[in-house]
Amino acid sequence: MELNIVRYILLFPLLGFLINGIAGKKMSHKAVGLVANTAVFLSFATVVYLFLTLISQPENARLITDTVYTWISSGSLTIDFKLMIDPLTSVMLLIVTGVGFLIHIYSVGYMHEDKSYARYFAYLNLFMFSMLLLVLSSNIILMFVGWEGVGLCSYLLIGFWYEKDSAANAGKKAFITNRVGDYAFLLGVFLLASSLASKGVLTLDFAMMAQQISLVPAHVLTIVGILLFIGATGKSAQLPLYVWLPDAMEGPTPVSALIHAATMVTAGVYMIARMNFLYVLAPTALEVVAIVGGLTALYAATIGLVQNDIKKVLAYSTISQLGYMFIGVGVGAFSAGIFHLMTHAFFKALLFLGAGSVIHALSGEQDIRKMGGLKNKIPVTHAVFLAAALAISGIPGLAGFFSKDSILAAAYASGHTGIWLLGFITALLTAFYIFRLVYMTFYGESRVDKHTAGHIHESPKIMTVPLIILAVLSVLGGYIGVPQLLGNLIGWHGSDIFTNYLAPVFSSATGHEMPVSTESILMIASIAMAFAGVFAAWYIYLKAKMKPAVSTVQTLPGLYNLLLNKYYVDEIYNTVIIKPLMWISEFFLWRFFDVWIVDGAVNGSAYVTKWASTRLRKIQTGDFQAYVLIFLIGVFSIVAYFVLR
């Protein structure tokens, strides 16, 4: 179905960006906030309308397209600026605009004292535009435009407080790390396009590619799949390119919630789900995705255990949860991966916004060692934070449980026992570190500075209302994807609406069945893990007042320091990559190449010109009649040439 209103989803945030970007400085804070929020709300309303249109269609005809214009036309290659909504897109659109709108509202309260208020909202709207473009595009090149656009906005917003050196550097780090991934991504696109072209079908449109992909030999598909996945490791912060995400916490907290938790970092997962037709034919590439996802999940969770900055813990948690999503798509359970993407967007955005509310209440304090006992002072924040923490830990009944469990079940059912084990251990660590955070922040004795303690206040309504809405979603969001097993238990037979809804998109993926008894055992085991993690955190950080933690650190200082210093990966990258690069830049590129070759060529040409001109200027004698004579000879020669030739 062709509907021309799809483009308005993109148009509103773009207009918001232009208005706030150009005139925002002269507008009042109220007007700036109104413009930005209205833009995103209108976009959200359009999405909801189109979603309702989409689900009113029969299951196999759920596709809305909108061809805006022909973007590139070169020889036999035609790339349209074409937007597309299918069930997968619609889920992403609802997450991006829905969560995005809530975070916009929250930002009005959070940023109200900032002097660059208009710049903030302009960037935020530009981000929404880019992200929606990424999700809506119907070909991989247009998707890449959005992909780069969100990278740019991420850079701009991480370095939003650019007066701070650390923020400016974090922005650069994010941008450059992403560049490494994007390079591989582009190579993948080129390889795919050229091998399709060599079979006579030069197309980059997803639907067209899905039909023709079997023409490409399997080993090429494997390479393409891995290259595209390297792009995803950059954008979605997986091993080995995850290093930028923890540093990205230098940006304002709502930005961390929107870009670095709920939407942009999930772009890699979305990309792989979108390219599922390719990955299904490249099982080796898919295996790589699953293994990297599993390792990242465990790796980041272990670092998260010992971090003391509230946002850093959440950052590592995000990396770990993204690892889960890659396990999901990597074992071929695309809809489970997307389901976890959705629930994660709810509870992780909520955790970040809750953390923002805590930081706001404590006048900028982020160190959890200087928190504690905040439960009664900021009750609303406490309640919603607790809901999100329960959701992410996988406590039954909340969103995270359903999605995490469906990923683990799919991993086990498809025979990836090792990867399942990684995810299983991560589940324990997740519950532990998130409740360590909860207990150290909200419970126990207050360790807040005396000076700050007097100013503790609950955030205004404009911040708490989005928190409450997200809390409701974190609690109830999982019920659209109740696994068959539990559905049967409560007599709800047409269950797992989510998977069925996405099924047309992932038609090429094959599901794996396993016995009900196995599935029940797995589920009970992962529930036990979640409770064990929560209990351990409760015992260590609340009951025993951190004594076990302190004694562990004393007995195993090496391990503790290894984790606290994030496995020294930043230091390793610094010595292995950055230092040599700097050395080459300074001594080869600058002192040799620039000084001798580039400057030498420039100065040399100037010298040659000077040398030649001192000799040539001798013919300028100042004798008028000599000039006339030479001129006449010239004219006669030209005329003679044309007449006599």
Added chain:
Amino acid sequence: MSYQFLIILSFVLFSIGMIGVAMRRNIIVVLISLELMLNAVNVLFISASKYMHTLDGQIFVIMVITIAAAETAIALALVVRIFKSLGIVKIDDLKKLKW
């Protein structure tokens, strides 16, 4: 009268002017030779205009005469200034414009 004669006249006038510009040393004579060249072209224009039964050539001639008048006025003013400040009337003494 044949148009050939007019063309020959024009050619002769132009050549005389050209040789004058290239050979004579007095600045005033050089300027007069320049005028001669312009008028040689005018003769050619007029004869062509007559020959082809169009007015274009005559319009050009009026244009050329107008511009030649302006040009001569400026040139003579320059000659007077050069003579007053440098005392020069011979063109080969005027070699200030070199490297």
